[in-house]
Amino acid sequence: MDPSCSQAPTPPVKLPSYKLTSRLTHPADSLIPLGAYAIGGPEFIIMAGPCSVEADPQMLGTAWDVKLAGAHIIRGGAFKPRSSPYSFQGLAEEGLKKLANARELTGLGIVTEVMDSSDVELVASYADILQVGARNAQNYSLLKRLGRINKPVLLKRGLMNTIEEFLNSAEYILAGGNSQVILCERGIRTFEPSTRNTLDLSAILTIKEKSHLPIIVDPSHATGKAHYVAPMSRAALAAGADGLMIEVHCDPTKALCDGDESLTSEQFKELMQNLQELAPHFGRRISTIAPTTALVAESL
Ligand code: PEP
């Protein structure tokens, strides 16, 4: 070896703009504790439920269906970002109360979207995880506000965001003092119209290289088609995602929002059985739960 070469000083490592989010400042994977589990650990975390929180018995029925199939967290929007101002906008606090009721009865954690900084306190008083939707992924005042709470934030990738922009959005939350961020790849808008969005599965690999934060995949909003959800869920598991967010409705034909991409409870159950079998092949597990049928009967 050329001695002058071995004596050359190592150049200083140049940090990217997303410093705290970068693996260079935090080499180990971050784990986000959630009850008996941690997001980013060996358990492959499943968040499932309707697009929007709806009236009971649909909401509670779907919550029990996803719980008994093995999901960890119930999803459902009480504040809905809709393209048209005339579409159903969500049940607001009434919806948050329905989620809290479903949590109390089923034991599932709650993830739900917050659209506005002024609602952060309200949503945080009900939710276990606060979701930032794709449309708000670069709403920096909202991200800064979420940096000041002490609850996990599920940050979805913006419709047109590069991975660098996505990681910088996460940086806003970390820089505010909240390091509990879970990233979510939910497809990006491309020139391809055959799916609702284009699911960027390789983003999982890039993000795992560049960041220590856990990343889950939402195959429902990514594809917009219920029959694409199972294959893309398997692909996300195989590609190294830490979990999934899946839209499920006990009767998708009656869903107030996104029925076309929602799995029926039966389809979700089949998918969960399949993922439970596959997970160990990819170094993961999905714990099975004992059905609590007595409780089901009591609460419906
Ligand atoms: C949602 O998860 O309810 C949602 C609106 O998704 P996205 O922000 O990814 O479009």
Ligand code: MN
């Ligand atoms: Mn939806």
